[in-house]
Amino acid sequence: MIEKSSVAMPGRWRKPKQARSWVRVNRMLDVAEALFVEQGYAAATTKQIAAEADVPIGTLYQFFPDKAAILEALAERYTNLLIERMQVFETPEMIELPLEDYVKRFTEGIDSFFTESPGYRATFIEINTAMPEVDQAGDDLLMQAYKRILLKLNGAFTDDDCEAIAFVMIKAVGNLVWSASGQPPEFRQRLLLEAEQLSLNYLKSYLPEA
Amino acid sequence: MIEKSSVAMPGRWRKPKQARSWVRVNRMLDVAEALFVEQGYAAATTKQIAAEADVPIGTLYQFFPDKAAILEALAERYTNLLIERMQVFETPEMIELPLEDYVKRFTEGIDSFFTESPGYRATFIEINTAMPEVDQAGDDLLMQAYKRILLKLNGAFTDDDCEAIAFVMIKAVGNLVWSASGQPPEFRQRLLLEAEQLSLNYLKSYLPEA
DNA sequence: TTTCAATGCGAGCTTCATTCATATTTTACT
DNA sequence: AGTAAAATATGAATGAAGCTCGCATTGAAA
Structure with missing residues (x-):
């Protein structure tokens, strides 16, 4: 393991x-x-x-x-970039936004990262199949970032909750946005709205006050 | 394209x-x-x-x-099996279940399929990286099945709605359950509950009467 | 200047996937 | 049964790609 x-x-x-x-x-x-x-x-x-x-x-x-190490180096490069990009969403101004707006911006943020980085797609499309550990390592970093965000949204979350919710958001919603980025523009827009709905409804069940 | x-x-x-x-x-x-x-x-x-x-x-x-064709043949085998497995969820008895129960059974059904078929994981872990068309073809079949289910749950859905919702359920929720199947048992159980919540809250926003 | 680590180099080795010419067996038809 | 055509069997040989290794050159610390 x-x-x-x-x-x-x-x-x-x-x-x-x-x-x-x-x-x-x-x-x-x-x-x-x-x-x-x-x-x-x-x-x-x-x-x-x-x-x-x-x-x-x-x-x-x-x-x-070996050849795979080249791919890993690229993955490292991109993961760092993505995490850096996510930091904006930990700032107080962002955290204080109504949940609707926060989720919307977050989804769009992820999406534009995928859209603007053609190399990201090519890199991770290989990674997640051929080198699960590397993929996992990247996802772990993203989940940590997301856990921090969750704690800021609601300090009462237990660690287990954070762990589970972050997993869901990264794996489910992240994958959805990722898949959407390979679809025709019109459908993709629709899917992004769905991704927002999906996140929002789910998060609302944990953050009723928002 | x-x-x-x-x-x-x-x-x-x-x-x-x-x-x-x-x-x-x-x-x-x-x-x-x-x-x-x-x-x-x-x-x-x-x-x-x-x-x-x-x-x-x-x-x-x-x-x-070629070697890849062997993998494709296995993928075909498994996709057919999974689709067959999904047919139960199109039966009237299932459709008439309260949404809570329906979603619960569905999630568990998918999960047990993954759990019981070690070959499925090994096969599709390669497939979705090396042969996106094949993976796409499999997902398309699953989405079609899901679209049929959606229409039975609510005949008023437009085709666009069905398309989008099915995409979300297969890509987001499917991927979540898939990812969960690689986690330690305890955490995995928690994640399955989350998957249910995620699906349920999302579907409820489209099926308020349930 | 000396000395050693870091870097430069590419012909050639190894490990696959894949081919092909030829032999054998099964099927279809008389 | 007899016979031609299709299907199947076979494995040595080919070729492509990843990777190695011994030796040459350069950089920097002493």
């Missing part, structure tokens, strides 16, 4: 210690991301990534123990 | 026309399923599958155009 850690995973790739290699590593990651978006993870070869990043294959493997 | 079809996918594998090959094909599928559960899709090799099923590698490729 995988122990749930409260810190971000160490990351399986070797971080360069010299400046010149930093730029190469970042180039590899950027190229990899682009190729994963265009062709999918499986179709993109390590040779291709190395070639387009203009580094020899040996150098690629100097920093990434 | 992938067109949404209302029929089950043709299936990319060649169905045997002679009895002797049926048993071999089924043996290959059974062995593949077991290996995918034990080692995961990527780790299981076609040679291994062929060897354990006691057929030469050439024979395997006689029926399955």
Whole structure:
């Protein structure tokens, strides 16, 4: 069983210690991301990534123990970005909003993150299948963030409640918005409204006063 | 864009026309399923599958155009099983149940299906990453079933409503129950209750009379 | 300057998935 | 039964991709 850690995973790739290699590593990651978006993870070869990043294959493997580690590094990058994005929703101004508005903004926030980051989709579409631990680690971080939000919304929540509600919101609602982002624009808009309704009705059952 | 079809996918594998090959094909599928559960899709090799099923590698490729087709065949098998399982929820006795009870049974039904079928998890964990079309095809079938259920619950629903609600229930709630099935028993029970609440509150907003 | 760690490099090894030419068995039809 | 066509059987060989390894070069600390 995988122990749930409260810190971000160490990351399986070797971080360069010299400046010149930093730029190469970042180039590899950027190229990899682009190729994963265009062709999918499986179709993109390590040779291709190395070639387009203009580094020899040996150098690629100097920093990434294997192909999957490249994907993990991208996942790490994105998870941090998403968590950063979520911080706005912990601010007092946000927390004091009526629940309706809060939920609406939150849903839209998540959605626009997905929409604006084509690489996110390409990355996590592979991740959640091939590397459940990594996916789990990302979700854990998101759930922690959500738990903090819940406590701010209602200090009386037990830890168990927070745990369960955060799980529901991340897995159910998060997945819904994620799935919606792959749908045609019109239907997607409708689905976002549904996601709001889903969240709102559920949260209301825990926060009746709002 | 992938067109949404209302029929089950043709299936990319060649169905045997002679009895002797049926048993071999089924043996290959059974062995593949077991290996995918034990080692995961990527780790299981076609040679291994062929060897354990006691057929030469050439024979395997006689029926399955590639490794992925084996996985698809398993997905087909399971989707049909799940849809069959869902039919109970379209019967008049079920439909007439109070919404609370209906939702409870439904949630439990889905959950026990996941629990009782270890192969389902192993199969779809690969599917939804590596072969989105297949996953989509399965979800489409489930959504169709759910749309029929919705119409029976309330004949006044528009087609758009049914489409949206079914999408939400399959993607959000389905995914939640799926995720819960990978959690420790105690937490899992709690999550199932949450899944019920989530569904119930959401459906109630569309079916106030219940 | 010396010295060692960090980085650069790419031909070649290994491990799969997949093919193909050929042999055998089953089915359909006379 | 006899025979042609279709279906099935077979496994050595091919090719593609991930990854290794020994050696060369550069950076930085002493």
